[in-house]
Amino acid sequence: MVAAAGHRIDTVAFWDQYAKWYKLWIEHTHYHEKILGVLLAMARPGWKVLDIGAGNGILSLPLHVRGCEVIALEPSSGMRNLLSEKMVEKKVDALPVDGRVWEEISCHDYGDYDLFIACNTLHVTGIGFGEALAKTFRLRPKNIFLVVEPNDSYPSVRTSFGEYSLLFRTFYETDNSYAYHHFQEVVEHWTFMKGRSPEPQEMEELQKRIVLRDGHLWLRDRARIMMCWWKRNR
Numbered sequence: 001m002v003a004a005a006g007h008r009i010d011t012v013a014f015w016d017q018y019a020k021w022y023k024l025w026i027e028h029t030h031y032h033e034k035i036l037g038v039l040l041a042m043a044r045p046g047w048k049v050l051d052i053g054a055g056n057g058i059l060s061l062p063l064h065v066r067g068c069e070v071i072a073l074e075p076s077s078g079m080r081n082l083l084s085e086k087m088v089e090k091k092v093d094a095l096p097v098d099g100r101v102w103e104e105i106s107c108h109d110y111g112d113y114d115l116f117i118a119c120n121t122l123h124v125t126g127i128g129f130g131e132a133l134a135k136t137f138r139l140r141p142k143n144i145f146l147v148v149e150p151n152d153s154y155p156s157v158r159t160s161f162g163e164y165s166l167l168f169r170t171f172y173e174t175d176n177s178y179a180y181h182h183f184q185e186v187v188e189h190w191t192f193m194k195g196r197s198p199e200p201q202e203m204e205e206l207q208k209r210i211v212l213r214d215g216h217l218w219l220r221d222r223a224r225i226m227m228c229w230w231k232r233n234r
Contacts, residue, residue, distance in 0.1 A: 010124045012075045012101065019078030021189055022055065028179035028216065031223070032058050034172065035119060035147055038227060042145070043068055047114035050141070052102055053121025056082035057095065064095050071110070075101045103127050107139050119147040137161045137230075146228045157228060164230040176223035179216040186210065186217060 008014060015022075026032075039059060043049065045067030051060040054072035056079065064070045072095060074080050080097060087095060098105075102125045110116075116139070122132035129148075136144050144164070146157070150171075159166045180186050186206055191197050198206060211218045 010126050015076035016078035017192070019076065019082055021192065022079065023082055024180070024185070025178055026056060026058060029175065029177065031174055031176060032119075034174065035059070035225075035227065036062060038229075039063060039117070039145065040066060042143070042229065043115060048112070049115045049117065050110050050113055052116060052118045052136070053124070054083060054097075055079050057086045059117055059119060060095060061086060061090055061092055064092060065090075071096050071098055073098045073100065073102065073105070075099055101126065102132055102135070105139070110139060110141075113139075113141040115143040115145060116141040117145050120149065122146070123148070133157070137164060140232065142232050144230045148226050149223050150226045157226070161230060163233050165233055167229045167231050168227075170227045171224065173222055173224050176221040178219045178221065180219075181216065183207075183210070183217060186219065
């Protein structure tokens with residue numbers, strides 16, 4: 001995701017404002033389908049799980065229903081509101097939420113956890129992707145599940161982290177399209193991300209990219225995903 005002009009994607013304020021667009025995207029995408037499949041296959045009922053940047057609970061809630069003891073770490077009030085909506089929708093009332101940023105978490109907060117999840121969240125921390133990832137290992141959970149869209153802005157992800165063994169690293173492509181209800185939504189989203197209104201030529205380009213399907217306007221996109229799972233050696 002490209003940060004809006006004048007905004008920093010690693011700030012809570014950005015995600016408070018972006019929550020409405022995240023909701024629009026996640027309600028019309030199967031982006032997390034394969035990610036969730038891996039999680040539900042690997043995690044065991046009773047596991048203590050920390051979901052770093054839980055968003056609307058797309059991963060936290062299914063794990064909670066599976067019987068895991070999940071903490072949703074989500075500092076954005078806008079994203080926490082989406083999580084609350086999903087908890088009501090799915091009739092879940094016992095999912096604890098931690099409103100702190102990852103930088104504020106210490107080894108005393110979440111020791112002896114079975115699993116840390118970081119799904120497209122470590123790069124939006126104030127300490128940067130590399131340090132945020134290193135911190136997950138320093139807190140010594142038994143398992144770490146990382147999902148990123150690899151690009152040149154990330155440091156390379158090492159396969160070896162001290163006492164941890166990499167169980168798997170998988171790459172795949174998935175649909176990452178955006179669906180809108182009307183063209184004004186397209187323009188409003190573009191304006192938020194760019195920090196300005198589109199010029200006439202840019203407006204024409206947006207109109208050319210739009211595809212009408214199933215009663216929605218779609219901006220087609222694909223994403224390359226990397227999933228990594230590390231297990232701590234006993």
